[in-house]
Amino acid sequence: ALYSDPAQLPQKEYDFVIVGGGTAGNVLAVRLSEVSSFSVLVIEAGPSNTEYPEIAIPFEFSSVLANPNISWNYYTTPQIGLNNRSISYPRGKVLGGSSSINAMIWTRTSVDDWDRYAAVTGDPGWSWNAMFPYMLRTEGLVPPASDPTPANPGSGEFNFATDYGRLNPAVHNTTGPVNVSLAGYPGDITSRVFQTSFELPELFPYVLDANAGYPLGVGFAQYSINSLGRRSSSATAYLEPAINRSNLDVLITTQVTRLIAAVDSAITSLPTFTTVEIAQSANGTRYTVSANKEIILSAGSINTPQLLLLSGIGAPSALAAHDITLLVNSSGVGAGLQDHPSLESQWYVNSTGTFDTVLRNATLQAEALSLWESEGRGLYVEPGDVQVVWKRLENENVVFGPGGYLDPAAGPSSPHIEMLPNDGFVSIIESLPDTGNFLTMVTSVVSPASRGSVTLASADPFDAPLIDPGLLSDPFDVLAAVQSVNQSRQFLSAPTWDDYILREAPDLAAAQSEAELEAYARNGASTIWHPTATARMGAPDDELAVLTSDLRVKGAQGLRVVDASIFPYVPAGHPQACVYAVAERAADLIKEAWGVL
Numbered sequence: 166a167l168y169s170d171p172a173q174l175p176q177k178e179y180d181f182v183i184v185g186g187g188t189a190g191n192v193l194a195v196r197l198s199e200v201s202s203f204s205v206l207v208i209e210a211g212p213s214n215t216e217y218p219e220i221a222i223p224f225e226f227s228s229v230l231a232n233p234n235i236s237w238n239y240y241t242t243p244q245i246g247l248n249n250r251s252i253s254y255p256r257g258k259v260l261g262g263s264s265s266i267n268a269m270i271w272t273r274t275s276v277d278d279w280d281r282y283a284a285v286t287g288d289p290g291w292s293w294n295a296m297f298p299y300m301l302r303t304e305g306l307v308p309p310a311s312d313p314t315p316a317n318p319g320s321g322e323f324n325f326a327t328d329y330g331r332l333n334p335a336v337h338n339t340t341g342p343v344n345v346s347l348a349g350y351p352g353d354i355t356s357r358v359f360q361t362s363f364e365l366p367e368l369f370p371y372v373l374d375a376n377a378g379y380p381l382g383v384g385f386a387q388y389s390i391n392s393l394g395r396r397s398s399s400a401t402a403y404l405e406p407a408i409n410r411s412n413l414d415v416l417i418t419t420q421v422t423r424l425i426a427a428v429d430s431a432i433t434s435l436p437t438f439t440t441v442e443i444a445q446s447a448n449g450t451r452y453t454v455s456a457n458k459e460i461i462l463s464a465g466s467i468n469t470p471q472l473l474l475l476s477g478i479g480a481p482s483a484l485a486a487h488d489i490t491l492l493v494n495s496s497g498v499g500a501g502l503q504d505h506p507s508l509e510s511q512w513y514v515n516s517t518g519t520f521d522t523v524l525r526n527a528t529l530q531a532e533a534l535s536l537w538e539s540e541g542r543g544l545y546v547e548p549g550d551v552q553v554v555w556k557r558l559e560n561e562n563v564v565f566g567p568g569g570y571l572d573p574a575a576g577p578s579s580p581h582i583e584m585l586p587n588d589g590f591v592s593i594i595e596s597l598p599d600t601g602n603f604l605t606m607v608t609s610v611v612s613p614a615s616r617g618s619v620t621l622a623s624a625d626p627f628d629a630p631l632i633d634p635g636l637l638s639d640p641f642d643v644l645a646a647v648q649s650v651n652q653s654r655q656f657l658s659a660p661t662w663d664d665y666i667l668r669e670a671p672d673l674a675a676a677q678s679e680a681e682l683e684a685y686a687r688n689g690a691s692t693i694w695h696p697t698a699t700a701r702m703g704a705p706d707d708e709l710a711v712l713t714s715d716l717r718v719k720g721a722q723g724l725r726v727v728d729a730s731i732f733p734y735v736p737a738g739h740p741q742a743c744v745y746a747v748a749e750r751a752a753d754l755i756k757e758a759w760g761v762l
C-alpha cells in the first residue's frame with residue numbers, strides 16, 4: 166500500500182528496505198515482492214507520479230524536468246571546463262525517479278561497454294551476453310503511437326507510412342513491463358536523416374537496430390513510450406501494477422537521512438547496516454525503520470554517495486571534515502562521477518513544419534495536446550527526435566596513435582559521439598527566437614575521459630551535496646565535443662539537405678577555427694543528465710571500488726547499492742535501459758543470496 170506519513174506505516178521492520186522509488190528501486194520492489202515470504206518497503210523522498218499527469222506527455226519532458234516539485238533542483242559546482250559556469254542538474258524526485266522526468270530514449274549501449282564491466286569486475290555476469298536476458302526481461306516492445314503496423318523491413322527510399330525496417334524484432338521482447346517503441350510522429354526531417362545514411366554511407370551507415378549491441382551508424386531511436394504516446398516509467402510499468410501486494414509498502418514524501426549500523430556491529434568484523442533514519446523535513450521528527458535482511462540503496466548517482474557519506478562510509482578525510490564517525494573506509498564513494506557533456510547546435514531551415522511553429526502558437530499547442538489526450542497521436546507523443554546517430558571519432562588512428570590520447574571508449578563497438586537531430590530549436594541556454602524554423606543537433610561525448618565527484622557540503626541530509634561532474638575537464642572530451650560539431654556539419658552536407666538547410670545560427674557560424682570551436686563548446690556545453698559511477702563496482706583488489714560485483718558495499722554487511730552509481734564507466738548511450746537491466750540482475754542476485762532462486 167501507499168503511505169505518505171511515516172507515523173502511519175504499519176510495520177517497523179521489513180525484510181528489505183529500498184531507499185528510493187526511482188528507476189532501479191521500483192524494479193527491485195516488484196521483483197523482491199514476487200516472493201510472498203519477503204516483506205518490502207520502498208521509501209521515496211518525492212511525491213507520487215500520479216499527482217503530475219504532465220509526466221506522461223513525451224513532448225513536455227523539458228518542462229517536466231524543470232518542475233521544481235518533482236526534481237531535486239541541483240546545480241553543479243562551477244565547471245572549470247565550461248568557463249566556470251554552474252549548470253542546472255535535475256534528478257527525479259518523484260515515484261519513478263529520473264525515469265519519470267527523463268527524455269525517454271532507450272539504449273542498451275554496446276557489447277564492448279558491458280564486456281568491459283565484466284572485465285573490470287572479474288564477473289562474467291556483467292558481460293553483454295549474460296546481461297542480454299535482463300535487457301529483454303525489462304522490455305515490452307509495442308508498436309509506436311498512431312503506427313500500429315508490424316515491423317516490415319525495407320531499404321533505400323524511406324516512406325514513413327509504409328517502411329518499417331526500423332528495428333530488428335529478433336533482439337526485442339514484447340512481454341516485459343517497460344513499454345518501448347519507435348517514435349510515433351514522423352516529424353519534419355525524418356526522411357532526410359534516413360536519406361543521409363544512403364548518401365554518405367561511409368560516414369553514416371544505416372544501422373537497423375542500435376540496441377543489438379553494435380550501435381554505430383544512423384538508426385531509428387527507441388523510447389520508453391507506449392502505443393498511446395504515454396511515458397512508460399518504473400512507476401507506471403513496474404510499481405503501479407504491484408502496489409496492492411500485501412507484502413509491499415511504499416512510503417512517499419519521506420527522505421532517508423542516514424543508515425544506521427547495528428550496535429553490536431563492533432563485535433563482528435564488519436559493521437552491519439540494519440536501520441534507516443527517515444524524516445519529512447529538515448526539522449521534522451526522525452523515525453526509524455529496520456531491515457531484517459538487507460537495506461538497498463537506490464537513491465541515484467547523486468544521493469546514493471551522499472547517503473553513504475552521511476552514514477560513515479567514505480574516505481576518512483571526507484567524513485572528518487563534517488565530524489561524521491567513520492564506519493567503513495571507502496575512498497571511492499562519490500569519487501568517480503562520470504557524465505556526458507552535451508552541446509546544442511542550431512541551423513535555420515527552409516520549412517514551417519518544425520515544432521517551432523507550434524511552440525509559438527497557443528492554439529496549435531492546445532490542438533496538439535488535445536490530439537495526444539484523445540487519440541494518442543500527433544507531435545506530443547514523442548520528445549522531438551526520431552533518430553539517433555552513434556559515431557566514433559574521425560581520424561581515430563591519429564587521435565589515438567603514438568603520442569595521442571588513450572581511447573576512453575570501451576572498444577570498437579562503442580561510440581565516442583552521439584548526434585540527435587531534433588526537429589526544431591532546442592537549447593538549454595537560449596530560449597526560442599521570435600522568428601525562424603530550426604534544426605538542432607544535440608551532440609554528446611558519450612565515452613568521456615573526464616571524471617568528477619560528489620562530496621558533502623554539510624552533514625545536514627537536507628543540504629544539497631557538492632556535484633562536480635568535471636564536464637570538459639579532460640582535453641580529450643573537448644576534442645570530441647569539437648568533432649561532434651564538425652561531424653554534424655558533415656552530416657548536414659549530404660545532398661538531401663540542400664533545399665532544407667538555410668544557414669547556421671550565428672554563434673555556430675562564428676565557430677570555424679579549432680580555437681573558435683573549442684570556445685563554442687566551452688561556452689555552450691551542458692549535460693545530457695547521465696551521471697553515473699559514484700559508488701562503482703569493481704574487482705576485490707580495486708581500492709576505489711565501493712561495491713563488490715554482486716553490488717554489496719565492501720567493508721559492510723546488510724547493504725547493497727543498485728542504481729546508476731554502480732557503473733565503473735558511464736554507459737556510452739542513454740543509461741536508463743542499462744539501469745533497468747542492472748536492477749533486474751540485482752533482484753536475481755538478492756533472491757539467490759536468500760535462497761529463493
Ligand SMILES: Cc1cc2nc3c(=O)[nH]c(=O)nc-3n(C[C@H](O)[C@H](O)[C@H](O)COP(=O)(O)OP(=O)(O)OC[C@H]3O[C@@H](n4cnc5c(N)ncnc54)[C@H](O)[C@@H]3O)c2cc1C
Nearest residue numbers: 185187188189210262263267268269270421728729739741
Ligand atoms: C532530465 C533527464 C533526462 C534524461 N534522459 C534520459 C534518456 O532520454 N534516456 C535514458 O536512458 N536516460 C536518461 N536520463 C538518465 C536516466 O533517467 C537515469 O540514469 C536513470 O533513471 C537513473 O536511475 P536510478 O535508479 O539510478 O536513479 P533515479 O531514477 O533518479 O532514482 C532515485 C530515486 O531515489 C530517490 N531518493 C534520492 N535520495 C533519497 C533519499 N535520501 N530518501 C528517499 N528517496 C531518495 C529520488 O527521489 C529518486 O526517486 C535522463 C535523466 C534526467 C535527469
